[in-house]
Amino acid sequence: GNLNSSTLLPALKIIMGNLTSTSLPALKTVAGCDTTRFMGTWFVVGVKPTMLETTCSNSVEKYTLLDEDKKSDQHDINIDFKYNPKEDPFETTNNVRSLPQKGWVQGNNRKQSGDWLVSPLWPIKMSFPIIELDEKDYSYAVVGYPDRNYCWILSRTPTMKDKLYKEIEKKLVDNHQYDLEGFRKVPQKWTAEERTKRGLTKEELPDSFLVN
Numbered sequence: 001g002n003l004n005s006s007t008l009l010p011a012l013k014i015i016m017g018n019l020t021s022t023s024l025p026a027l028k029t030v031a032g033c034d035t036t037r038f039m040g041t042w043f044v045v046g047v048k049p050t051m052l053e054t055t056c057s058n059s060v061e062k063y064t065l066l067d068e069d070k071k072s073d074q075h076d077i078n079i080d081f082k083y084n085p086k087e088d089p090f091e092t093t094n095n096v097r098s099l100p101q102k103g104w105v106q107g108n109n110r111k112q113s114g115d116w117l118v119s120p121l122w123p124i125k126m127s128f129p130i131i132e133l134d135e136k137d138y139s140y141a142v143v144g145y146p147d148r149n150y151c152w153i154l155s156r157t158p159t160m161k162d163k164l165y166k167e168i169e170k171k172l173v174d175n176h177q178y179d180l181e182g183f184r185k186v187p188q189k190w191t192a193e194e195r196t197k198r199g200l201t202k203e204e205l206p207d208s209f210l211v212n
Contacts, residue, residue: 024177027144029114030133035076035105037138038130039063041204044083045160046153046168048183052085057094057187059083060198061154063103076110077103079118082198089189096198103128131176132168142168148178158188158209 044059053059062080079101086094099120106115114130132142140160143152153160153168165185172178191212195205 024146024148027129027131027146027176029129029131030135031114032112032135033114033130033133034138035065035111035113038141039065039077040156041200042141042154042156043158043188044152044186045155045158045188046151046165046183046185048149048151048178048180050150052099053083053186054184055087056083056085057087057089058096058190058194058198059186059188060200075102075119076105077116079103087187089187089194090191132171140164140168142172144172144176144178148176151178151183158190158205 040063042061042063044056044061047053047056047059049056060082064078064080066074066076066078081099081101082096083099084094085097088094102119104117104119104125105113106117107113114133116128116130117125118128119125127146129144129146130141131144132140134140139156141154143154145151151172153165169180169183173180188209189211190205190209192207192210195202195210
């Protein structure tokens with residue numbers, strides 16, 4: 001079910017508290033991120049986790065861009081984040097949790113920016129810098145956090161080739177001042193039944209990625 005404020009607030013207080021104490025340089029976002037191309041379904045394949053993600057599995061984010069004629073004070077993007085809280089997605093008690101979020105594209109050009117703000121809970125808005133991106137095919141992306149305590153590796157497919165994953169880890173260390181302590185791969189194990197339950201299509205999650 002949806003996470004409520006009593007569950008979220010302790011985690012958010014820690015995240016926001018860490019942010020105020022960082023002495024690291026600002027993260028460098030990607031030179032260009034086409035907002036429209038970034039929309040759609042992403043599988044979270046790697047995290048430097050928040051409190052909610054230390055054992056999560058089958059984490060999926062869906063991004064939807066709102067109409068251009070929205071009110072000026074309204075957010076730009078709806079983010080549907082769903083995950084299983086435990087490592088084994090097939091464990092019978094591992095019920096899907098949902099954390100809907102809102103996104104605001106920063107900068108002068110709403111259509112082209114790697115600098116966003118995201119809100120999991122009003123009135124909090126958290127930095128959401130897109131720091132790595134497959135600018136050709138938009139097949140992967142990496143979202144950082146200013147104090148480097150959190151990071152998310154996103155892929156259009158539930159699996160990522162090990163070579164690419166390691167290249168991304170190296171970039172996080174060499175280019176973005178991350179250390180990899182606590183970094184974890186997010187288990188992505190899917191059946192046809194689980195795909196249907198989550199409302200994913202065969203285009204978003206092809207049969208070739210199903211475990212049986």
